Amino acid sequence: MRQIWEHGDQRMDRTGVGTRSIFGTMLRFDLGQDRVPLLTTKRVYWKAAAKEMLWFLTGSTNIRPLLQQGVTIWSDWPLKKYRQASGEDIGQEEFEARIVADEAFAKNWGDLGPVYGKQWVDWPTYEYGPDGRYQRGPGINQVAQVVESLKNSPGSRRHIIEGWNVAELDRMALPPCHKTYQFHVAGEGEAARLNCMLYQRSCDVALGLPFNLFGAALLTRMMAAQTNLLPGELVWSGGDTHLYLNHTELVEAQLKREPAGAPKLVLKRVPPTIFDYSFDDFEVVDYEPQGVLRAPVAV
Numbered sequence: 001m002r003q004i005w006e007h008g009d010q011r012m013d014r015t016g017v018g019t020r021s022i023f024g025t026m027l028r029f030d031l032g033q034d035r036v037p038l039l040t041t042k043r044v045y046w047k048a049a050a051k052e053m054l055w056f057l058t059g060s061t062n063i064r065p066l067l068q069q070g071v072t073i074w075s076d077w078p079l080k081k082y083r084q085a086s087g088e089d090i091g092q093e094e095f096e097a098r099i100v101a102d103e104a105f106a107k108n109w110g111d112l113g114p115v116y117g118k119q120w121v122d123w124p125t126y127e128y129g130p131d132g133r134y135q136r137g138p139g140i141n142q143v144a145q146v147v148e149s150l151k152n153s154p155g156s157r158r159h160i161i162e163g164w165n166v167a168e169l170d171r172m173a174l175p176p177c178h179k180t181y182q183f184h185v186a187g188e189g190e191a192a193r194l195n196c197m198l199y200q201r202s203c204d205v206a207l208g209l210p211f212n213l214f215g216a217a218l219l220t221r222m223m224a225a226q227t228n229l230l231p232g233e234l235v236w237s238g239g240d241t242h243l244y245l246n247h248t249e250l251v252e253a254q255l256k257r258e259p260a261g262a263p264k265l266v267l268k269r270v271p272p273t274i275f276d277y278s279f280d281d282f283e284v285v286d287y288e289p290q291g292v293l294r295a296p297v298a299v
């Protein structure tokens, strides 16, 4: 954060807010002994990040299941679209309440397009006929495939979950930020460990990164549990790694704080597949962060 704030390149960005940005960054975290990269210099709503990760795994791209669990981090985009289309000056809470109450309304207005969940578990395929015409084929479940490849060929260099479906970017509310997850098995037998590298093309360090790190750690832990591997290292790499100019207060407050403590993430159960986890399977212990710091989301 300090590096970006003091040395970043200041520029205007898509949202009109403006950022300071650096390019090509890396963070490494040891996930052994239940360690988890959860910021202690502000309270992070890890529960929302966990619910978001489980939502990706269901393949859903509608904000309704998130809102039913009180998670509002994806509301801004559908809300903006609805306001523009309807001309109605509806407030965020009222919009969210309508999505929850009215299934048909949610179907029309709560969908984000083929974002993460869709690409992860149902990447579209096409089957070509002899006449050159094509029709939809069965979707590809990348997550299930990586679980299988980790079990069957741990040494493979192809354990990848990819969100960047070039052909569908224009239908997504937001093209994926945490776009590529690659897994790697190190060591052998009882001591074999699962490493994960996440490449994030664009990163809102104040709001997005704390969620993305926790989410990636959680995904790695679920993957490791499902493949009988010990949690290894999480390597996070960032493309455009930025701070929004209207996050000044948060940044300055956070830079004055000292990190302290060692939170742990406990997975309480190993369900039959990676798609059978529920929120109650996760517990964070020894988390005593400093106070909440709020900042506006750039839409």
Ligand SMILES: Nc1nc(=O)c2c([nH]1)NC[C@@H]1CN(c3ccc(C(=O)N[C@@H](CCC(=O)O)C(=O)O)cc3)CN21
Residues within 6 Å of the ligand: 044, 045, 048, 071, 072, 073, 074, 174, 204, 207, 208, 209, 211, 293, 294, 295, 297, 298, 299
């Ligand atoms: N500009 C921007 N930054 C992001 O981090 C981001 C996007 N856009 N668009 C898509 C998703 C949504 N994500 C978000 C959106 C909002 C918060 C947020 O407001 N967090 C607050 C409160 C969280 C809560 O109340 O649950 C925080 O203090 O962390 C976090 C991540 C991450 N992504």
Ligand SMILES: O=c1ccn([C@H]2C[C@H](O)[C@@H](COP(=O)(O)O)O2)c(=O)[nH]1
Residues within 6 Å of the ligand: 014, 174, 175, 177, 178, 202, 203, 204, 205, 207, 208, 209, 212
């Ligand atoms: O998981 C996420 C999702 C989004 N972000 C941030 C990164 C950028 O600030 C915006 C996306 O804008 P683009 O113009 O598409 O890059 O959202 C994040 O950090 N983490």
